Amino acid sequence: xxxxxxxxxxxxxxxxxxxxxxxxxxxxxLVWAIYGSTAxxxxxxxxxxxxxxxxxxxxxxxxxxxxxMSTGSDESLxxxxxxxxxxxxxxxxxxxxxxxxxxxxxxxxxLFEAGRADLLLARPLSRHWIVLGRYLGNVAMVxxxxxxxxxxxxxxxxxxxxxxxxxxxxAIPLSFFAFCVLMSLVTLVSIWTESAAxxxxxxxxxxxxxxxxxxxxxxxxxxxxxxxxxxxxxxxxVTPRIYELGAMIVGKLRGQPIASWxxxxxxxxxxxxCLAGSVALFARKDY
Amino acid sequence: xxxxxxxxxxxxxESVAAGPPAIxxxxxxxxxxxxxxxxxxxxxxxxxxxxxxxxxxxxxGPNGAGKTxxxxxxxxxTKPSGGGAWIYGVDCRDRRARTRVGYLPENGRYPxxxxxxxxxEFHGKLxxxxxxxxxxxxxxxxxxxxxxxxxxxxxxxxxxxMLQRIGIAQALLHRPSLxxxxxxxxxxxxxxxxxxxELLVDLNAKGxxxxxxxxxxxxxxxxxxxxxxxxKGRLLLSGSVEELxxxxxxxxxxxxxxxxxxxxxxxxxxxxxQALHKYADGRVKWHVDVANLDLLNAAIDxxxxxxxxxxxxxxxQNTLEEVFLEAVRxxxxx
Numbered sequence: 001x002x003x004x005x006x007x008x009x010x011x012x013x014x015x016x017x018x019x020x021x022x023x024x025x026x027x028x029x030l031v032w033a034i035y036g037s038t039a040x041x042x043x044x045x046x047x048x049x050x051x052x053x054x055x056x057x058x059x060x061x062x063x064x065x066x067x068x069m070s071t072g073s074d075e076s077l078x079x080x081x082x083x084x085x086x087x088x089x090x091x092x093x094x095x096x097x098x099x100x101x102x103x104x105x106x107x108x109x110x111l112f113e114a115g116r117a118d119l120l121l122a123r124p125l126s127r128h129w130i131v132l133g134r135y136l137g138n139v140a141m142v143x144x145x146x147x148x149x150x151x152x153x154x155x156x157x158x159x160x161x162x163x164x165x166x167x168x169x170x171a172i173p174l175s176f177f178a179f180c181v182l183m184s185l186v187t188l189v190s191i192w193t194e195s196a197a198x199x200x201x202x203x204x205x206x207x208x209x210x211x212x213x214x215x216x217x218x219x220x221x222x223x224x225x226x227x228x229x230x231x232x233x234x235x236x237x238v239t240p241r242i243y244e245l246g247a248m249i250v251g252k253l254r255g256q257p258i259a260s261w262x263x264x265x266x267x268x269x270x271x272x273x274c275l276a277g278s279v280a281l282f283a284r285k286d287y
Numbered sequence: 288x289x290x291x292x293x294x295x296x297x298x299x300x301e302s303v304a305a306g307p308p309a310i311x312x313x314x315x316x317x318x319x320x321x322x323x324x325x326x327x328x329x330x331x332x333x334x335x336x337x338x339x340x341x342x343x344x345x346x347x348g349p350n351g352a353g354k355t356x357x358x359x360x361x362x363x364x365t366k367p368s369g370g371g372a373w374i375y376g377v378d379c380r381d382r383r384a385r386t387r388v389g390y391l392p393e394n395g396r397y398p399x400x401x402x403x404x405x406x407x408e409f410h411g412k413l414x415x416x417x418x419x420x421x422x423x424x425x426x427x428x429x430x431x432x433x434x435x436x437x438x439x440x441x442x443x444x445x446x447x448x449m450l451q452r453i454g455i456a457q458a459l460l461h462r463p464s465l466x467x468x469x470x471x472x473x474x475x476x477x478x479x480x481x482x483x484x485e486l487l488v489d490l491n492a493k494g495x496x497x498x499x500x501x502x503x504x505x506x507x508x509x510x511x512x513x514x515x516x517x518x519k520g521r522l523l524l525s526g527s528v529e530e531l532x533x534x535x536x537x538x539x540x541x542x543x544x545x546x547x548x549x550x551x552x553x554x555x556x557x558x559x560x561q562a563l564h565k566y567a568d569g570r571v572k573w574h575v576d577v578a579n580l581d582l583l584n585a586a587i588d589x590x591x592x593x594x595x596x597x598x599x600x601x602x603x604q605n606t607l608e609e610v611f612l613e614a615v616r617x618x619x620x621x
Contacts, residue, residue, distance in 0.1 A: 012412065017413075113396065122385060123410070124382045
């Protein structure tokens with residue numbers, strides 16, 4: 001029999017579904033939302049943000065021609081520029097992750113809805129390729145955007161200030177990593193509920209609660225009951241450490257070594273469990 | 288690539304008579320557990336079915352009978368809770384069972400961002416078609432469903448009938464040996480329905496097994512060789528359309544010139560003749576039933592000698608709708 005009667009190999013199926021996901025994002029203009037916000041931020045940094053450095057000792061940040069910040073009396077120029085870079089890197093990390101999750105959470109469940117999934121499931125395809133194809137299609141689309149946004153911002157800031165801190169570029173893998181993990185959560189919830197709204201809310205709750213749960217040391221000191229401390233710790237342990245990943249970017253900009261890889265490992269485990277759960281749930285699901 | 292010796296790109300049958308049946312189920316069932324309380328719903332119960340390779344088969348049943356659940360179990364979309372099913376001898380839980388199947392879902396949700404052509408190209412890629420072969424095959428199936436001129440239009444702009452045609456085209460892409468069509472003519476205009484019927488006849492003539500799930504009983508009666516009737520998840524009847532609609536004997540309509548039927552006819556008829564109409568001039572129109580061909584001929588000879596006019600002679604037969612309604616009512620009264 002020829003290949004058409006047997007169906008495509010796993011890699012071809014994966015690529016076809018990835019391509020279809022990107023095609024859907026383009027035609028639904030979702031890609032424009034992601035890349036449009038990136039273009040807006042880069043143009044803002046290029047034309048609106050001004051960094052004036054006077055005789056190499058004092059720097060002023062201006063927005064729309066108005067002075068927004070300047071070096072303090074006891075602050076060195078390098079420290080000031082490092083902190084500005086840190087603030088922008090964390091902002092880009094947060095914004096790029098937020099926009100990407102917002103856009104892709106709306107895109108993902110469509111494929112898993114009854115009626116549309118039927119067309120794929122009636123073909124001799126392994127269900128895991130369908131889930132992974134959709135997931136990787138989103139990841140590929142967002143990955144390129146993260147590189148363009150953060151590398152572009154790095155080049156513009158470096159060109160304007162003459163201050164180049166390679167720690168800024170750590171925002172690329174960390175933003176991409178945070179998105180991949182949140183997207184695995186979105187995929188799991190999408191398959192479970194077939195609802196874009198629920199998937200979006202759950203992903204945003206994970207982002208929202210991350211900085212709160214990260215205050216674990218403070219919470220353990222303040223909470224009176226052992227049970228409450230246990231619940232806090234349990235939630236902290238099993239949820240992705242989005243806030244701490246952002247803090248790692250600032251640490252790298254300050255030239256600090258990474259004190260602990262635990263947030264990365266815990267977040268990666270969360271993502272792996274969600275993605276494996278998505279594949280397993282989709283494989284078992286009745287349509 | 289298309290075999291040049293085949294019309295419409297439809298491959299000839301591969302050993303239609305020999306080999307395993309296209310579909311076989313043994314005691315297949317599906318029990319759903321719903322909600323937190325795990326309320327049970329027996330959607331399909333202990334169904335034994337056999338569809339011969341090369342047949343045209345119609346699955347009938349009222350709404351909620353379990354037809355779609357049965358089809359989804361055959362296609363591996365829903366897991367049976369009991370029994371088993373095989374497509375060309377391959378267990379339906381094995382995805383290889385679907386390599387020879389083309390499927391048109393009843394309420395298929397076609398992604399609106401696709402054009403007709405891009406949808407077919409996507410499904411072609413999933414089936415291993417690529418390059419020039421893919422483009423060629425897409426053109427072919429678009430032609431088979433008369434959709435070439437609309438191929439570059441977004442599906443969002445398609446009518447229900449156009450979506451059905453594109454759905455049939457995607458089902459045909461991989462030259463399936465078994466076509467499973469759920470309400471294929473739903474929303475299609477009469478001309479389109481006729482074209483689809485012709486296409487299915489053509490496919491079947493080339494050995495493709497056609498499994499039709501339809502509410503349009505006249506369509507099934509006209510097109511299918513075999514049918515099964517499903518009700519409340521259970522198989523009520525299955526067999527050839529001819530067997531199921533068969534009723535012995537013949538009936539004829541005649542007019543007797545003086546109102547009376549000839550003497551001796553009462554020995555030939557199976558039921559007492561019914562007077563259907565009395566004319567002012569004394570003529571009477573009668574409905575006469577006879578049990579077999581010999582008695583029919585004897586009755587005709589007698590009537591003609593009596594100078595009765597014979598209007599029509601028909602072989603007694605139930606319509607599929609009558610068979611269907613009787614089966615469903617009988618099951619409901621049980």
